[in-house]
Structure formats: C-alpha cells, structure tokens
Amino acid sequence: MDIQIKGDLDGISDQQLDFIRRKIKENNIKGKDATVSVIGQAGDNFGAAVRVISIKNEKEDFKIIVKVTSNVTRLLNETNILAVITFTNEITMYKEVLPMMTQLQKNVGIEPSDMFPVPICYGASNETPHEIILLEDLRKEKYVMLDKFKPLPNDTIKLILRTVAQYHSLCFVLKEKCPEEYTGFCNKLMNMNAVETLLQYTQTFKTIGQQISQMFEDKLTANIIVKTINEQIDKKFRMEKSEKGSKYLIIVHGDCWTNNFLFKLEGDKPTKCIMIDYQLVKEAPPVIDIFYVIFNCTDYETRAKHYYEWIDYYHSQLEINLDVHGLKIKTTYPKDKLESDLCRYAKNMLGTAIISNSLMIRNNEEIAKIKETMSEAENIGHFAESFNNMSGLHVETVLLIKQRIVDTIKSCIDFGYLNPNKYI
Template identity: 25%
Template sequence: MTSVDTEQILRQLLDKIAKELNYEEANVSVKAITTGGANYSSALYEVKISEPNKEERDLFAKVAIVGEVARSQFHLPLFDIERFAYNELLQSYAKIQDKNQLSDENRLVWPKFYGCNPNPYEETIVLENLATKGYVTYDRLKSIDWAYASKAVESLAKFHALSIAYGEENPTEYAKLLEKMKFNPNRVEHMNDAYVKLANMALAATREENKEKLKKYIEKEGDLMKMAKFYQPKGLTLLKHGDYRPSNLMHKTKEDGTLHVIPVDFQTISAGSPIIDLLYFIFTGSDEDFRRQHYEQLTGHYYQELSRALRNLNVNPEKIYPKEDYNKDLKEFLPFGLVLGLFTLPIITVEAENAPSLQGDDGINSMVVSKTSNLYPERLNGIVNDYIRWGIL
C-alpha cells in the first residue's frame, strides 16, 4: 500500500471527524511522519484541523500497513484490539478513576480518541497529538535511566491496577474478556523459521566465552511452545499491555522537574501476567549497566506502585496480589527476559534505514533484520551476562 493510498484513507475519516466537531469549512492539513524505525504496523501522520474563529485541533493518526501474509500469521487482531481499547475499555477505566475521585497525579492518562475506520486494510485511529503538548518518545537506541524508568513503571502499575479494579466491579464480564483475549498458541506456528534465524544470529553475536552456555540453553529450552508458556495465564491474570516499551510511551518534563509518562499504543492488550509487561519494559529498554544498578530497585518500585494504585481504587493489594506471590512470579518468569532478548533486540536496536516492513510476502520473517546495528551485540551480551550472573545460563 502506498503513502498516497494511506493518506487518502485518512482524509476520508478526517472529513467525518471535522463534521462531528462542527467545522463547516475545515482546512485539514496532513503531514506524514516517521518514528525512525520504531513503528512497523502503521503509516503515521500529524494532522491539523482549523477554521477561522474556531479552536485548532492538533491530531495524530495511524493507518494500518500490515500486509495479508503477516495478518494471517499473527493471529492477533491488532487494530480491532486498539479500537476496543479506545471505544470501550479505556472509557470504563475512566469511569473507575472518576468514581474513586483520583487526583491528576494518581490518574492514568491516555490520548484523547477522535475516531476510527474499522474496515480491513484501511484500519485507522485518530487521536490527539501529544507532541504539540510537549510529549516526546524516548530514544530507543539509548538505555533508560532511573528517572524515566521509575515513572514508566508507575504508569504501568496504574494500567494494571485499573484492569484489576475493572474485574472487581464486573467479575462475570471480566472473566469472559480474559478468556476472549488469552494467548492463542497458533501465533507461534509461523514463527519457527524466524526463531531459528534469530537464535543463530544471537549465537553468532555472543562472546566466545559464553557462546556454549547460550547454545545449550537454546537447545534445552528453545522450543517455541516452551517459550509460549510465559504467555499462558498463570498466577495473577489481568489485561496486560503486551508491548510496553519506550517506543510505545510518550513523556515530558513537568514544572517540578519530574517526568510524566503516557502509554500510547494499545494494539496488543491481552490476558496474562503483569510480570510480562514489567520484564518486557526492562529488557527492551535497558542495558546491562542499568540492570546491575536498578533491576531490584525497579521491580520493587513496581510492586510498591501497584499496591498504591490498587489502594487508590479501593482494592486491597494483599488480597489480590500478596508480595510473596509477586516475588515468586518474578523469579518464575525471569527467563522470559532472555527469550525476549533473542526475539526483539535485532529489531529494537536496528538502524532506521534497515528497519523491517510487514507489508510484503515475507510476513513475520521480515522481522529478522538482514543487518543489525553495532548496538545489538552490546545489548545482547549484556543480557547473557545477566543470566549467567543470575544462574539461569
């Protein structure tokens, strides 16, 4: 699909949105933007809707560019999930926050939703443009620091707490939703070729003294179905984000010097353990030095913030997720970080000009980038060092 096609699809939706906002002679400007290799599923645009004597609207839009092959392989209705999130789920979360009279500091914030196009191969979401309010994304090629990481997991804890509170208020409906959004094992059947290539790529980049240890682990634990166990509901199960990494968050510095972090991508919400989101954030966004200094501090901070967010929603954290259960889950799920590194680091650290595309006939295999960046072996070997230090490799 060409950029001309996606812009045309977008403009049809924008005309409808302008009318709904009572712009009679709207001037609609559309500008294509790039995330420098951080986004693969959508064409992105900045939009301005204006008219004399009326408020100018700054919007952000994404139009699906995932091809037929990748769609058939993912077994995950990415755009349907995000549409559900904005149209239904987040509205329910907002009511829960209002009911509990949360202060601005204690509320989870997400972009304002303006409209969508649900038609297959034309899926479009239009949101407020947070960039015009000073929000930016973190540089994916730099390791997160404590100031950013601590605020990002606070927002994650609020997101998880709202899922739990929603379940407490609507137990029957929530149980059905978790069942509907649980992990689909069919998602891994098309990934085997890609996984073998990624595993070989990791072994080639691993330092010689550690290569045999990683090879033995992959041979013993490298079966895709064994890896899929991390996504199966176990322990505390809630609606997790599914792709909680710096590229899917926006932040800005407040007047007091602290950061405010907003999640902006809800395509991969699914049922699972909150630990998956936490480890996903840590291992997609940090280097070895950060984890040596802050891993235990950050995982402890997450539980503290989850407990606080639950109490703000009148939910007892000790009843829902006792600290001992959390620590047990954290230890049990820890190998997920190693698996995640093998799968995602080539893509997360890729230079923009070598970023993959999901539009063509290669589908998921296109995610095996042909040229990795110089950052890839550094990040990979950092993870290998962690797991040797932790006694897993």
C-alpha cells in the same frame, strides 16, 4: 460542505478519508481544509503507518494523529498470523477498555490530573482492510519521545514503573469489579484461532535465534541465545495454558519499551509519561511488562544498582493504587507471588528481549529497509525471510545489539534467573 483533505495520502484509502471527515464533523472540529503529513521516523512505529492531520481554522491548526494499517500489518492480517498484532486490539483498548478504566477512577473520586493518562480517541474503525484510529496529538501538551538508543536512567525507569503500576492496578480493579466485561475484553483481545497458525511459524523465531547467535564468537553466549529462544518458543503455549484462569493474570501492555511512552520534560528531566501503542495487549502476568521495561530500556550498570529497588517500587505503587479502589495487595498480587513470577518468566522474557533488541535498536535507515522489504513480500515465508535477515547492518548497530544482549544475559545470571553451567 465536506472538509478537503490533501497532502501525503499514500496508504490511506478513500474509506479511511471518509471516516476522517465524519469524525472531524462529529467531534465539532472546525476547519475548511486539512493537510496530512508523515510524523516521526521509520523506526518509531513498526506495526502501523502514522500520519498527522492538520486542520486549518481561524485561530490555530488543530492536529490529530492518524494510525492506519501498514503494508506489513496488512500482510500479517491476511495470513492470520500473530492475530494479536492487529488494530482490533488497539481499537478495543481505546474504545472500550480504557474508557471503562477512566470511569472506574471517576467512581472513586480521583482527580483528572491524577488519573491514568490516556490520549483522547476521536474515532476508530476496524473495518478490514480500512482500519484506522484517530488520536490526540500530545505534542501540543509538550510530550516527546525519548531517544531509543540511550538507556534510561533510574528516575525515568521509576516514572515508567509508576505508570505501569497504575495501569496494572486498573486491570485488577476491572477484573474484580466488572468480571463479565473483563472476560469479554479478553476474548476480543485474544484470538485463539491464531494459535494453530502461530505454531506453524515457530521455526521462524528459532531461525532468528540461530542468526543472532552467529554474531558471537563466544560459544557460551551463542548457546544461551539459541537454547533460551528455543525453550521460550517450546514452552510458550504450555505456560499460557497452565496459567489460564489464574486470578493473577491481567491485560498487560505487552510492548513496554522506550518508543511506547511519551514524556513531558522539565528541562531535560522527564516528569510525566503516557503509555501509547496497545497493539500487543494480552492477558498475562504483570511481570511481562516489568521485564519488558527493564530488559529493553536500561543498561547493565543501572540494572545492577537499582533492579531490586525497582521491583520494590513497582509493588509499592501497585499497592497505593489498589488501595484507592478498596483492593488489598495481599489478596490481589502479593509480593511473594510477584517474586515467584519473576523467577518463572525471567528466561522467557530474556528470549523475548534477545529478539526484540535485535530489531528495535536498528537505526531508522535499517528499519525502513526492513519495512520496505516486508511490504513487498508475496507471502508469509518471504515476510519471515526479510525479518530474519541480519546482514547489511551497520557495524555500529551490530556492536550495540551484541552489547545489549550480552549485558541482559549477564543481568539474568547476576539475579539468579539463569545458570550458565547448563549451557556449556
């Protein structure tokens, strides 16, 4: 007899419910009925609708995280814009890339407790428009999400960078030891047919830059915002083309910020973390993830004190993890190449951080309003308009956005990545 599924089924299709029933049976999960409920807040996951399914059995409820396409993601997919933001990426990671990384670690005798941590994937399907991923509910292991509004302290950033370095090392190992498989993964993750479509909508992001700049009375700051974002958009495809085929490219996570890590705490202190949400993975230089963490998760004072320490720490952790697999840091990703990439991509990632901070640190009410407006959009033009809208934000949100942007610009100037005299 098929398990009965009830609860909050809004946005979950009959095909997805059938898939859930099949995977419960295939994974030998016992239970007679299951209840689906919403998990988290509106701002916790932008590109997917996330539910938790509780399967009742004699001992205790067995819980599975269910990710299905949201109306926002469905609109993006229907218009073929930003094709890398699809479930195909995450499904490829959970079904193919991450399992191969786990096997590579087993091959060299790494203990399970020391392996790169990955949630169990109970099943995934990219059948359009019924995409679905079933994942382990890490809350049973006492993992939690930290407050996205609070800058992370030094110890937590080092914990994240250690995890990122371990993931990056496995990307390099995969590329070196399984080149055909690695290339195949990259081809799946990168839909080059989308580039032409993306080019049609670059004006959308330039408009976002214009609107953000209008929040600032200081002309220098406003000029830096507009010009940095415009330069980022104009140079993006040229930079990607020039790097194509480089030995230093890997499959980066692409969205390394607070909400995409879960943490296990001892008291109030994070001691372990797990990377989640692989929807933005792509082939790019490792510094993309490093900058994303530092620019989106820390404040000015902590960056000023620890930035160079973080870079050294990341590189040392990368070396340690590469060495286990017989790869040498000097030929895989030497320190001078890391420093060169930091200089090359800093302004590009500043532009990304300006846009991401204008969205990610809105409160849950504001994010919910954006998602509702986007889900009702009739076409990609209306979608862009709702995304661009900076009006209606709470005063506290505006102040926080402005502070984050100003402080990130100051950091880039301090580190020598940005010359303000060019923007006067």
